[in-house]
Amino acid sequence: MGSAAQHPSQIGLWLRLGLALVLTAVFIVHAAEWQGRFGWLEALDHQVHDWRLTAFAESAQDERIVIVDIDEKSLAAIGRWPWPRETVALLAQRLVNEQEAAVVGFDVVFSDRELGADPERLRTLVARSGDAGARSAVDQIAPLLDTDALLAQAFAGRPVVLGYYFSQGEPPRQDGQLPVASLSLTELRAPQVALPRFNGFVGNLPVIAKSAASAGHFNMIADQDGVLRRVPMIVEHQGQLYESLSIAIVRQALGQPALVPGLSPERWVPSAYSGLESLELVAGGRTVVSIPVDRHGRTLIPFRAVPSDSNRSRGYRWISAADVLKGAIPPASLKGRVVLVGTSAPGQGDLRLTPLSASMPGVEVHANLISGMLDGRLPAAPPYLLGAEVLLLLLTFAVLGVVVPFVSPWVATSMTIATIAGHVGINLFVYRGAGIAMPLAAVLCLSVALFLLHSTWGYFVETRGRRKLNELFRAYVPSQLVQVMNDDPDKYSVKGLLAGKSAEITVLCAEIQDFNALIERLPPTELAALMNQYLTAVSAEILAHGGTLDKYIGDQVHAFWGAPVADPQDAARAVAAAQAMRKAVLERVNPSFAQRGWPELKLGIGINTGNMVVGDLGSVQRRAYTVIGKAANAGQRFSGLARLYGVSIVVGEVTRRACPDLVWRELDRIRTRADSTPTSLYEPLGAVSDVPEAEQSVIPLWQQFLRLYRTAQFDAAEIQLNQIRQRGESALQSLYVNRLAALRQTPPDVGWDGVAMVRDR
Missing domain, CATH: 3.30.70.1230 (Nucleotide cyclase, GGDEF domain)
Known part of the structure; x- marks a missing residue:
């Protein structure tokens, strides 16, 4: 910029405009995803999202959702996980029967048979013995030995939603049983969609899976920096689409509304656009819940505020599973609530790095999603934001790339600040008002890049004095x-x-x-x-x-x-x-x-x-x-x-x-041979709020002593000093004790003013 920027030469002007256009084109390539999004800009957008989320995170408690925590207290009381099936069955029965929970969602998977007595093997052994009485006894106790069946009976007929997860690997792992798929790829009708695809799964045992009301996957995929910001709400397995645990719980709570894809009208959908904008829960012909998703089927998590001294949010009520099993919770305390059963214990491997916590329990992530779905406040990042981002980049180029070369440095700086403030203001307004999480990094970086481009034009002239100033004063001043x-x-x-x-x-x-x-x-x-x-x-x-x-x-x-x-x-x-x-x-x-x-x-x-x-x-x-x-x-x-x-x-x-805002104690009045003018000396004791009242109460007494001392009222001064010394001795008091003794021995001349003579250094 510089003064010459107001009347730039033709060559310089076109060169600057050309460089500004190239910079803008680079950021448009990022926004349009023609070569994929640039990693460093994506990382900056993640940081912006984290800041925005932290600034506006909901802190009020959602009383509709309760988390029953398999915490360290529970593990200490009952034993390490997995617990016996009878214990889990008792937990489910108490939550539904005694506490009257509307839905009980388990953020765990029951994929392995419980180790213990095998009823079928016991029947085989007894059959070999030929003892008919023994065979009859085994038939009577067999149901009690099959603890997986006992757990299935506890789930049967109750609003229980189970969790499971998908995996990717060779050979594919396929354990347990999957629930019925929510959708198929053909029903989705979105050709450009890129949902997470898995070839394996770990589901619940068939006898348990069949007994539950429904089930949902609890796969969580962190961003490249390891932070969990969004969750895949649907994933693909062998051409079928499966809903997340949070969706399955919300559907159970709302009476099983249908899950249908929310697609934009085809006439407005370009070839590179997935068309998938949301997942809709539809009941009675109307949408009761809309879940905004991106082309990967992911939705942003509406985290609630997490206090700095805990990894758990106060946005939900947390109850130890041990207290539920002991019957320590009054009956019907959870009536009509959505209850999630999960763990916050560090050793259970379900702690997630999130924007608001370095170790958030996975069950709380589900709670945040469920709360957001019920309130309709899930942040949206629809694919059409691509066009909005490109438009903002072009507007930035028009303001800072074309106009700035013709204005003074101060005006250019003001325009840059106003442009950045405008981008931030629009971004926050859209986020708070419409729940849309717009990218911000590209337009901010382009604004800064264009400003720096024009600033460097006059760099050597304008900063020559600054560089000299830095060289001279860097060693002197902060x-x-x-x-x-x-x-x-x-x-x-x-x-x-x-x-x-x-x-x-x-x-x-x-x-x-x-x-x-x-x-x-x-x-x-x-x-x-x-x-x-x-x-x-x-x-x-x-x-x-x-x-x-x-x-x-x-x-x-x-x-x-x-x-x-x-x-x-x-x-x-x-x-x-x-x-x-x-x-x-x-x-x-x-x-x-x-x-x-x-x-x-x-x-x-x-x-x-x-x-x-x-x-x-x-x-x-x-x-x-x-x-x-x-x-x-x-x-x-x-x-x-x-x-x-x-x-x-x-x-x-x-x-x-x-x-004047500090508490002071006067020490002395002195003069020197080089300077005969008396000067008072003081000691700073600290701010008023930091100095104890007892210490402050001594200061008036000390000032009275100094007044008596300087007016040669030595008897009264000594009495005053002794009263002060009763509250605590100090070297300063000892100094004046010695001075009083010396003055008594050698009385001062007439006109003595109490000023001490000190030697020059």
Whole structure:
């Protein structure tokens, strides 16, 4: 872009338009699926869908659906899965007979005979013995030994829906019995459909399968990134189509409406279009449930919100299967409810990675689908969105590809932002209003790509100053402040920043108390390692709070706020940085040092605010962006006074006034030979909400003591100080005890004002 973008040359204009058209064509190829969808754009669309789903996920509980959980509690009480058939039969009977559930869906498959006594083998053995009495006894107990038949009897005549699954492999595995197919491929009449196709299956034992009211598959196919976002609602096996477990349960709950394909009118269907838009549940000639699907027969899952501390949603009532079997649930508590029996136990292998949870139980996925079908709120991604996406790409090209070369950079940026915001707004409006999940990645990426294309045209001219600014200040200031300067190059020119100027600066100086003793204790290699770890920790906090690193002098760290970028909160950020530095040393650095046998550190931090000279200062041989001035020297002096007062942070009066939201304790009033003007020193105790009331209640008492002390009322001051000391001793109190004793021994001159004289550093 740049100023030249408003009057581009003919060659440059046509070249830019040509490149913009090529970019647009690439994204149209993706949207139209002429060469398949690009993987990276598909991945971005998945992320957009996940964000959109998370933002608008329903959080209210659906009282129509209850999940009976074969959880760890149940496994501990009854034993590992699979449970005895008698236990499962009792569970089904109690759910239907005692709890009066409308439908009971099992998210499990009963494909293997239960190990135990074989009635037929027992009959054969008794027949060989020739004992007629034994044969009669076996005939009487045989029904009790056939536990699979007992389970089938428990299911018979009850609204029980069973699960099963399909498989793909060679040779095909075909265990158990499939239910009657829902549809056939010829009934579908959608030539371009690409349903999941399987050559094998694992169904329920025939005796059990025949006894259930219906059955549905529980196959779940994750996207390429391993995240489950959609479920195939119908799949193909040997030319027949089979419905999912969630559809089978909804059909049972609604009185078995017919399942028919929802096809678009043939006159509007192009040759590449599957024609399949939905699966319809039809009763009495009208559609009672419409299930939107794509050409693969999949529907998006309408997940309910999942709390961060659990893998289970609060959108459904969860009941432990053990409580149902023990009869701990009051009778008829589940009357008219759709009950799903599944497991959330980690060891059972039915936990799924979803956009809202890293380990969502598969049974909850079915619950989400059933809830969405009953409410008519399944997100739709119909195939005709292809045309809508192509149209939006062309509109984006018209706005950002054709118009932008003729406008200024600021207008171009505004147009790009408005275009992206418009795409996002339309996408969210359609999703919330019509339940349609439109792709978004392609139009967003094209918007950004076109903007970058035009921006690079004037890149070297417009960013030359920015690159120099980055080179000069990358080592001084946090990256976010460099970005602020880059965003306003007129205000933050390199020449203007490097020239010395006077500004209100907040300076921070931190040092290690008793550093000389530490030097004597450690060998050079360990001392170097200690200093590197310490300086890294405290410097990180300075940068994190927007400070400019000035220099390191031995154990001292110098930093300042207010240049090159000034902010009204500079003083508050400096104080917050000091508190964070102290916390980092106490909670991270010192414990690490203790493990290595190193002494713990105690910081002395001084902070002062005032007018200073800031700029690129130094000699021909070496220069640095730094600050100088009387206020800067005072900040360094304050760090050395921290040990005197037994505190970690000493703050000047101007800084304190700039931070009225903090609780402060006045430490002293001082003057030096270089500066005879008295200045007050303070310690920040923290935010009002963080400082205990007991500690806050001492502050007025302390201020009263200082008033008495500075007006030479030493007796009253001593009484006040003793009352304060009863609430807890401190080094600061001990300092004033010694001062009072010295003043009693050598009374001060007339006119004494209580200001302490300290030596310059």
